[in-house]
Amino acid sequence: MGVINEAKKLMKQNIREYGMYIALVVIMLTFSVATDGLFMSSRNISNLINQTGYIAVLAVGMTLILIIRHIDLSVGFVAGFLGAVAAILLTKTGVPVWATIVIVLACGALIGSFIGFLVTKMGIPSFVATLAGMLVFRGALLRVTSGTGTIIIPNKSFNAIGNGFIPDIAHIEGIHTLTLLLGVIAIGFYIWGEFNNRKNKLTYNFEVLSNTMFTLKLLFVSLVIGYITWTLSGYNGLSWTVIVVIIVVLIYNFITNKTVLGRHIYAVGGNPDAAKLSGINVNRITLIVFSSMSMLAALSGILFTARLQSATTTAGTLFELDAIAAAYVGGVSAAGGVGKVTGSIIGAFVMASLVNGMNLMGVDISYQYIIRGAVLVAAVIFDVKTRNKRS
Amino acid sequence: MNENILEMKNITKTFPGVKALDDVNFQVEKGEIHCLVGENGAGKSTLMKVLSGVYPYGEYSGDIVLNGEIQKFYSISDSERAGIAIIYQELALIPELSVYENIFLGHEIKKGKLIDWNETIKQAGAMLKKVGLHNVNPATKIKDLGVGKQQLIEIAKALSKNVKLLILDEPTAALNEGDSENLLKLLRELKAQGVTSVMISHKLKEVIAIADTVTVLRDGQTICSMSAERGEISESIIIKHMVGREIDNIFPKRNHKDFGDIVLEVKNWCAYDPKIGRDILHNLDFNVRKGEIIGIAGLMGAGRTELAHSIFGNPGEYRIKGDLFVMGQKKHFKSPNDAIKAGVAYVTEDRKGNGLILIDDIKQNITIANLKQLTQQGILNRNEEVKAANYYKESLNIKAPSVEQKVGNLSGGNQQKVSLGKWLFVKPNVLILDEPTRGIDVGAKFEIYTLMNKLVEQGLSIIMISSELPEVLGMSDRIYVVSEGKIAGELTAEEATQEKIMEMATN
């Protein structure tokens, strides 16, 4: 089989995934041209990625929620509220940063399990339960900020989570060396993982990519990682936000792909009745997924608050819709059972690139919303139309 | 020779990786009852979907000639307009709507712009009479009717569209003997009124009873057409053409008869279903021994599936009284997972509804109930998974290009084999099979029966719930007859006959 044919076959099998990457590249190139390269500048890319962080972590959690055929509308104000809680803990009580983070994440998990309890044990549709949650936490946010209004956070190390960059090791003018080093390590790990994978498959006598294709793939992905780190190292290097997002994605990607829990989540989404009769505790899965969602909402709240260096009365407004849109653009099926964490992250970046690029171009906000809506619909149409072609 | 109402010429239809129809020719004479038979995955349903526009013109090659004219159907409504109505195996009625709303759904009777409900109800009544449902009130909700009646209402719906060519895809698969009889009678009456029918079925007895012509498909090709008039049809000939070899005894013999200890037993088993607010099982006692196959016979709705659910961890949350013993130990299963852990497996009756995850592939479905087997330190070994799935694909002879094929795209029989594979993979001691061969061709049935024999020889115990009496009689060592949630009687294989079972079941 020629390499071209193999590439075609791969393309056909993974059209949805590749389509999204291609879409992202097209969007980036278009904006680059339209802004005379400003869009692709190190500084802007760094900014873009850091801005997307708090939506990206929500999109990860939302992916699982949508996979099990539920929805969570409360995440925006849960994030806003818990961000304010973090601000209060830091400014009023003098709890150290690490403890603040732990407490806030735990609160998130608790809120999520309560929502999960309402959905599973009380039998309330998640749309209703989380709509109520949205109202409640909006109120709670207003309540805790009512005396003070915006709470300014003076704590430098907390604020670094949203604004700071990882330190550098050796100072070379215009290049962040640690970032580059991490990039190289990441490429190394990637290549090692792929080789391992391939070796395992071969011991099982399973089909693997041809040597040429395999090399091309390694080369391509390494180049992409390399390019991104190179770009970032041209500005301040990797930010803490990016580190957090990468860790979250790695963990969730691992869970969904490599663990029994992950498989059970997909099974519950694919057919809850069959899942139940296969010995899966559907309620437990639902509870876990809702807890994880609200915990990520807490994380999102931390990222956002740290980024603004303050808690505001409107923090979190409409985050949930951005997260849901990111997940759908990223290929989660509205019918449940299908979707990937990595897809949703790309979805989040597609949507964020649109906003960022259009801002740079000075497109009026009214058009921005319309265009984002259109892109969302286009992505889902593409998804639906290509779904039957894949088997 | 009569003129042909339908000719399908050189039809070829491919799916990614599968050639479902390969140059098929199919002719139906005006006014006949034409049966289409073939193994699972032979392409019967696909052929009918091509005919009815589910796969629109352009997605297949070849010609559809109806009444001498080449047709290009782009959708189901196109084929309906040409007088073709298709009834799928999965009923397409809306449970919460009334009979009359369902019958005229999609082609409502209107007065001006609005629906004329009075006329609708009147005509629905007339349609119901036509299909022999004299006592059904058109205002009844569909969900309150049994499957047999629902099937007849599907036909009433088709008739209301002024159908010339009625296609039925396995209409009797879910029906008991009585309801099946009614349906066949109706088809004969319709024939007298000039309606041509094409029926797909795996029940060869009824095919022989009703068919004027039988066409056999195998591996996407037409093997032959046989006419009843010319006396060409017999069960053994059909089987031979279907599977390409002869099967003497569809129920393969089992040699050993020495059973071990009792493996599973229930005593005084009662269940109350809070959702419908009544008792569904009353004081049942039964047991199965090691290496034994017991048959649970009875009519549709006798409570057999409920019995299986109540034993298998009670997912329907019935209130249960009574004792369950597995391997001599008293058990209270709180969930299917408990049951699985104790070595009980349950192959569901409704493989699409609660058996399989249709959007997932074969390997995911086979391994889902026993992923632990495939994990090391919490990490799933995907290569082991493919290997395990391949093992069952080979040993159960599942026809698919690979274990990566989506289960939703498999034919019914192959889906059933995936279901079986899934439960064999949990390595159970007791296997509950609920209608194990529903919608399955003779060849695959034979394979499944052979497999059951092999399993019991290896020491497994099987509880087989079945509405097909020949199967119950042919496969069971002992038979329990269930009627209205009670055990109406127990028969040994030697003493059991169709008549005795029916008598107990209907009492």
Ligand SMILES: Nc1ncnc2c1ncn2[C@@H]1O[C@H](COP(=O)(O)OP(=O)(O)OP(=O)(O)O)[C@@H](O)[C@H]1O
């Ligand atoms: N949507 C689809 N995508 C891919 N393959 C398909 C699809 N539908 C059917 N097939 C394949 O086409 C072949 C014919 O399937 P079809 O459903 O027509 O069989 P059948 O004769 O009706 O079988 P059964 O008696 O089990 O209902 C099978 O191999 C099946 O797996």
Ligand SMILES: [Mg+2]
């Ligand atoms: Mg079929």
